[in-house]
Every structure is written in structure tokens, then in C-alpha cells.
Amino acid sequence: MDNIAANPCIIGWAHSRFGKLDDAPDTEALIGLVARAAIEDAGLDPADIDAVFLGQFNGGFVRQDFPASLVFQAVPELRFKPATRYENACATGSAAIHGALDFLGAKRGRFTLVIGVEKMTATPGARIGEILLSASHLKTEGEVPAGFAGIFGRIAESYFQRHGDQSDALAAIAAKNHANGVDNPYAQMRKDLGYAFCRAESEKNPFVAPPLKRTDCSLVSDGAAALVIASGEAAAGFTRAVRFRATAQVNDFLPMASRDIIKFEGAAQAWRQALATAQLGLDDLSLVETHDCFTIAELIEYEAMGLVPEGQGARAVLEGWTAKDGRLPVNRSGGLKAKGHPIGATGVSMHVLTAMQLTGEAGDMQLSRADRAGVFNMGGAAVANYVSILERAG
Secondary structure, three states, X not given: OOXXXXXXXXXXXXXXXXXXXXXXXXXXXXXXXXXXXXXXXXXXXXXXXXXXXXXXXXXXXXXXOOOHHHHHHHOHHHOOOOEEEEOEOEOHHHHHHHHHHHHHHOOOOOEEEEEEEEOOXXXXXXXXXXXHHOOOOHHHHOOOOOHHHHHHHHHHHHHHHHHOOOHHHHHHHHHHHHHHHOOOOOOOOOOOOOHHHXXXXXXXXXXXXXXXXXXXXXXXXXXXXXXXXXXXXXXXXXXXXXXXXXXXXEEOOOOHHHOOOOOOHHHHHHHHHHHHHHOOOHHHOOEEEOOOOEHHHHHHHHHHOOOOOOOOHHHHHHOOOOOOOOOOOEOOXXXXXXXXXXXXXXXXXXXXXXXXXXXXXXXXXXXXXXXXXXXXXXXOOOOEEEEEEEEEOO
8 A cells, every 4th residue: 555554453352372272172162262352452342343354274173164154153243244264274364364454455344353263182183284284285295204394394404405404593493482482371382491402302302303303393272363453544543553564475386396495485575575565674673473383484484584694594593683682583472383373373363462562562572672563474385475564553
């Protein structure tokens, strides 16, 4: 949009705890934890909501599919409103957000409710691996051992072959994110594991898909998060609002063999597009929430966002640039590594936690400077790439 001040804004949110949520046995129950809470947080009535956008990957995690109208079970007043389910692998939550932004941009309404949700932990572990692997190119990658961890294990191997052993950097990323997760009340794992534990192979930290160990892999989680997004005009009357200064979506080939897999070229394109639209540089951002499904992903994403040149991702973490008191804090929430990764909820969660930073409501996670932020949410192995540049409105 030419007039950034007229861009849509986040005006309310809600976030469940992430983890093994036995008290929320299904998708419907998880939606119930956040749907009405987000509307109330925005200071609205359900009648004010013009449309619902729900992100759920599922793929077999639960029997109940076709989930969009399940929101009406939690908020019956939304009955007869348009409701649509979105899916784009691990970027499913951001796909739902983009659906809401398109709706508002087309002037079809003033207020939208976006929910991301996933129930994973009731599914047996082997089946979880099969479901997640379906987000790869099964013709050429379907037999990779260790499921999606195996996919990123191959990426890590390729990166090590080209740029040298990066095990120190991967352990530093894991340790940083686990330390940050201690401060996040929604996080699945609130324990500072320390660098030494993350660096060493052990009985409690075995190799999962060499060179990736357990501490290099995000967690299987249940959870939900929700946003209320208003048109720029409707948001003008709200004193607590976070503006979408820019967004970008860039998709790449699905097969890893069709691209240089360690470059994350789609992610780099998305960052360039979003920053250009925002008329900002990376140095203008106070923080980034990035998609650390595996530590090697965060390492390569440092390069894709332009923080360091290609092959030098290790510098950003080993020299403290991405620490909570560094030049660009990355994953102050603990990231997917500590917070958890309920697939459909992740992109929405990243936006909620970033909005909390920008409004000074992040509690123990709060950074001293939080003016503008970047969010990067990725589906598959850098296949569906979404970037949002967010700023406090007003």
C-alpha cells in the first residue's frame, strides 16, 4: 500500500500455553481457549467480526477436518459469518493472516478474527513423522530416515560440507532459545539447558538425524493463538494497535533437488521484498521472530534476512548479535525450539508475541527497545516463505 498509515493493524490477541495439553483434548477445545479471548482483548463484540480465518495443518493429526466453522462452537454469535480454513505446511498460520489481510484490503469488512491451531500430541510418534514428512516432495524425499528431521539433517550436512562444521553455532542457537524460553509463560519447555548440554551428544541428547541432536529439533506440541486484525481505517480509533508495515509471500520449488537447498533463496526474496515495501533496512528492526524448526534453519535464516553474508551465519550467534541484549535479538520468545511448534498455530503465535513486544506487554520477555520487528514463518524446507514487518501504530 502507498499510504503505510492506512495498512491493517493487529488490535487484539490471545495465546494458549503450548505443550501436551490433555485438558484440551481436540481442536475444538483448543480453539475455545483463544477465540472469544482475542475478541475481548480487542475490546470488540463478536458481532463486530466480519470474517474468520483459521489455520490448521492437520494432515492426519486428528480425525476431525474441515475446522473453520468449529469457531462457532466457541463463539456462537459468529454464526453465519464467512469462515475459511487455510493451509500451507508450517506457514499455515501466516497463510491465514494473509487471507485476512486480503479480505481487509478488498474492503469486504473492517474486523477479522484469525486463529491458528494444531493438536499433535495425541498422535503416535511414528505417525507424526509420517504426517510431517508429507510437507516434503515424497517422490524424491519420502524415504529419508527420521522424517522431517532427516530432511533438515541433510540440509545441515550439506551446509557443513560447504562451510565447515557448525556444531558450535547450532548448540549456541539451541542454548539461546532455551534460555529465552524460560521467560515465556506460554512456552512448552521453560528450562535453560545451557550450551554444554546442547553441544554434547548424550543419552539425554542423542543424535536424531546427524548432525542434528534432540536439542536441535523443535517440539511436538498442542496449542492455539488468535489475532483480531482491523482495517487501517477501523484501527484508527484504537490506541493499542500494531501495524503491518509490509508483508511478503514467496514460494519456491518443493523438491530440494530443484534448488541450492542451503541458500533459502525464497526466504531471502521474501525478506528483500518486505523490507523494500516497508522502506526499511534490517538495522531499523528491534527484533526478529524467525522459524527455528531446527537450529540449522535459524542459522541459514540469519543469512537469508541479510544479517550476515552467505556461509557466515555462525558469527551472528557466536558473537552474540542475536542474543536478547544483542544488536538484533532473534527469538526472544524462545522460538519454536523452546516454545513448541503446533504447526497451524505457529505463524499466528509469532505475530502475537511480536505484537506483545511492540506494545510493551511482553512481561519478562520484554526488550528495552521494541519499535519495529520482523516475523519470518516458513512452510516446508524454505518452500513457503512469509515475512511481516510490524510496528507500533500511532
